[in-house]
Amino acid sequence: MxxxxxxxxxxxxxxxxxxxxxxxxxxxxxxxxxxxxxxxKDASQAKIKVSSKDGATDASINDTGVTVTGGKLTDVKLTVADSGAPVEGAISADKTSWKPGVQLERGTKYKLVANAKDAKGRSATENATFTTVSSANSFIGSYTPDN
Known part of the structure; x- marks a missing residue:
């Protein structure tokens, strides 16, 4: 009890x-x-899109780039992940896209950080780490036409 x-x-x-x-x-x-x-309410209206998805292991060596809607790109940095070496690139005149100035290396891991601002000055950032397609997963051919 x-x-x-x-x-x-x-x-x-x-x-x-x-x-x-x-x-x-x-x-x-x-x-x-x-x-x-x-x-x-306080979030930036700038929406950044990186063509190579974060974590991708088959990113294009030619078509990697950044675009923004609802704002303007202010800075884009692309580096080789292992060495930290920068990859040169250029923001378009209208500040809505960025492309690397050179073809990316095959089978290489890159880190990208893109920054933008909307019309009210609010910042947006997008980060991506991706690896470009390896030589083993690429086809490089040639064509010789008949006379």
């Missing part, structure tokens, strides 16, 4: 400490929703 009373008293004490699950949970949900709405 004493053991049963002790267990019941312990359970009662624990339930009193827990409070109303709905009261705390509801406020937390509203607080998060408000924070999400505020973050969305």
């Amino acid at each position: 004493a053991v049963t009373s002790l267990i019941a008293a312990g359970a009662l004490a624990l339930s009193a400490c827990g409070g109303d699950a709905e009261a705390g949970g509801h406020d937390a949900k509203n607080g998060q929703a408000g924070a999400d709405a505020a973050a969305a």
Whole structure:
């Protein structure tokens, strides 16, 4: 009997400490929703797209680039991941795209960081790490026409 009373008293004490699950949970949900709405309002309208997806292992050596909608590119840095060597490139005159100035090396891992700003000056950043297609996964052929 004493053991049963002790267990019941312990359970009662624990339930009193827990409070109303709905009261705390509801406020937390509203607080998060408000924070999400505020973050969305302050988010940049600039949407950056990197042609080579983050984590790709078969990225093109010719078609890698960056585009932005709803803003202007301010800076793009492409480096060889292993050495940190920069890859030269150029932002277009209208600041909505970037292309490397050279063909990328086959089977090489690169890191790209692109920055842009929207019309209100809010910043956006996109990061990608990708590896270009290897020589083993490429076909290089030649064609000699008949006379």
